[in-house]
Amino acid sequence: MEKTLVIFKPSAMERGYVGQILTRFQQKGLIIAGMKMMQLDENILREHYAHLVDKSFFPLLLSAMMASPVIVMCLKGKDAVNVVRLMTGATNGREALPGTIRGDFSCSNQENIIHASSSAEDAKAEIKRFFSENEIFDWMPQNLKFTYSSIEME
Ligand code: UDP
Ligand code: MG
Numbered sequence: 001m002e003k004t005l006v007i008f009k010p011s012a013m014e015r016g017y018v019g020q021i022l023t024r025f026q027q028k029g030l031i032i033a034g035m036k037m038m039q040l041d042e043n044i045l046r047e048h049y050a051h052l053v054d055k056s057f058f059p060l061l062l063s064a065m066m067a068s069p070v071i072v073m074c075l076k077g078k079d080a081v082n083v084v085r086l087m088t089g090a091t092n093g094r095e096a097l098p099g100t101i102r103g104d105f106s107c108s109n110q111e112n113i114i115h116a117s118s119s120a121e122d123a124k125a126e127i128k129r130f131f132s133e134n135e136i137f138d139w140m141p142q143n144l145k146f147t148y149s150s151i152e153m154e
Helices: 010-015 018-028 042-048 058-065 080-088 101-105 120-130
Strands: 002-008 031-038 070-077 114-116
Touching: 002 018, 002 080, 002 120, 010 018, 010 058, 010 070, 018 070, 018 080, 018 101, 042 058, 042 120, 070 080, 080 101, 080 114, 080 120
Parallel strands: none
Antiparallel strands: 002 070, 002 114, 031 070
């Protein structure tokens, strides 16, 4: 099964939405493979947002991501990267569709509640960046046959 990385950004921590958002992921059937709280620093953010370091808004993004501790989470499921991105919605909360996490909890292009890996390749690198191997658990819920059909689990 595929794994993806989610970060509950300071906007989710400060506004108290961690529980509601985690509930959405669990309702969907995603499996928690790893979860911890941490304070991000400039080094890890420069790596994580390497594609944005030259943008004029990067210093603002840095301070927004360091404004409080965050919760990082590894979620597992069939096509988990795409499923979580669809649930996350467009980057800009004002353009994200209602029903998505950003569409329902954000009206900002920066303070947009969560990060979600954007490809399977990114997900692998991001999980390695934020978790050590022994922090990712290889468990499967016992009731998985009520989440997926047998051919979907092949
Ligand atoms: N961001 C921003 N201003 C912008 C574009 C992005 O502050 O004009 C921030 C925003 O918090 C976004 C993060 O930079 O979530 C990463 O940008 P990316 O383009 O990777 O969007 P995402 O994958 O998070 O949708
Ligand atoms: Mg991105």
